[in-house]
Amino acid sequence: MKAFYAGMRGWLLQRATALYLLGFVICFSLRGLLTPPASFEAWRAWMLSPGPRLATLLFFVAVALHAWIGLRDIALDYVKPFALRLAVLAAVAGGLAATLGWAALTLSS
Amino acid sequence: MSRDPASGMAAGSRPRRPVFLQPLQIELPVTATVSFGHRVSGLLLALALPFLAWVLALSLRDPAGYGRVLAGLHSLPARLVLVLLAWALAHHCAAGVRHLLFDAGIGTTLPVARGSAWAVHAFALAVAALVAGGLW
Numbered sequence: 001m002k003a004f005y006a007g008m009r010g011w012l013l014q015r016a017t018a019l020y021l022l023g024f025v026i027c028f029s030l031r032g033l034l035t036p037p038a039s040f041e042a043w044r045a046w047m048l049s050p051g052p053r054l055a056t057l058l059f060f061v062a063v064a065l066h067a068w069i070g071l072r073d074i075a076l077d078y079v080k081p082f083a084l085r086l087a088v089l090a091a092v093a094g095g096l097a098a099t100l101g102w103a104a105l106t107l108s109s
Numbered sequence: 110m111s112r113d114p115a116s117g118m119a120a121g122s123r124p125r126r127p128v129f130l131q132p133l134q135i136e137l138p139v140t141a142t143v144s145f146g147h148r149v150s151g152l153l154l155a156l157a158l159p160f161l162a163w164v165l166a167l168s169l170r171d172p173a174g175y176g177r178v179l180a181g182l183h184s185l186p187a188r189l190v191l192v193l194l195a196w197a198l199a200h201h202c203a204a205g206v207r208h209l210l211f212d213a214g215i216g217t218t219l220p221v222a223r224g225s226a227w228a229v230h231a232f233a234l235a236v237a238a239l240v241a242g243g244l245w
Contacts, residue, residue, distance in 0.1 A: 015209065015212065018209065022202055025198065025202060040168075040172040040175035047165075047169060048169070067151075067154075067155040067158065070152075070155065071151075074148060074151075096155075099158050099161075099162045102159075102166060103161075103165060105166075106162070106166040107165075
């Protein structure tokens with residue numbers, strides 16, 4: 001059973017995060033197009049208000065998971081030598097984790 | 110382990126089959142170019158993520174940082190990158206929605222799948238053209 005769900009989990013996570021990312025991209029694009037921030041103060045006040053702040057934090061969590069699954073699939077398809085594959089996967093995981101951490105620090109300050 | 114250079118298979122593990130891997134001579138159907146575009150756009154968007162975190166941090170830090178982001182995004186190289194990323198985002202979203210519909214069993218016949226594949230390419234190019242128009 002566990003082996004059956006092993007591939008299913010990534011597949012499901014990729015789609016669940018895709019739905020959130022799609023909604024986020026549509027909402028934030030519309031907001032940015034319809035009422036672009038007029039100044040630094042307006043931008044900061046809006047971005048750090050609870051709704052956008054939480055939504056953006058969730059976006060970075062979702063996009064890190066989504067990108068991990070996608071980049072992992074690409075690496076497994078094209079990078080065959082074991083050591084190089086391990087290095088690429090480690091770099092991808094490290095880069096995504098660092099990006100997520102940076103965004104979380106920005107949004108929690 | 111010795112490998113067959115053409116197929117990459119371990120020698121002797123499979124019967125030898127004819128292999129024709131000449132990407133420039135193979136006529137890919139539009140569904141295949143959408144599939145490849147989904148990968149390429151996803152990779153581009155993933156590469157842009159650290160820059161997104163950087164832009165977010167800089168724009169929220171102080172008025173000077175906010176000004177630097179605005180000025181930086183209006184530079185010529187940044188505008189070219191933004192158009193490319195707009196294409197990637199539009200293509201990735203449209204092809205992703207197409208995939209989700211396939212998962213739900215919608216549009217899986219070949220004529221419909223070909224049509225939606227053309228629609229994905231057209232939508233992505235249209236969004237890129239609109240963003241380019243807005244930036245210039």
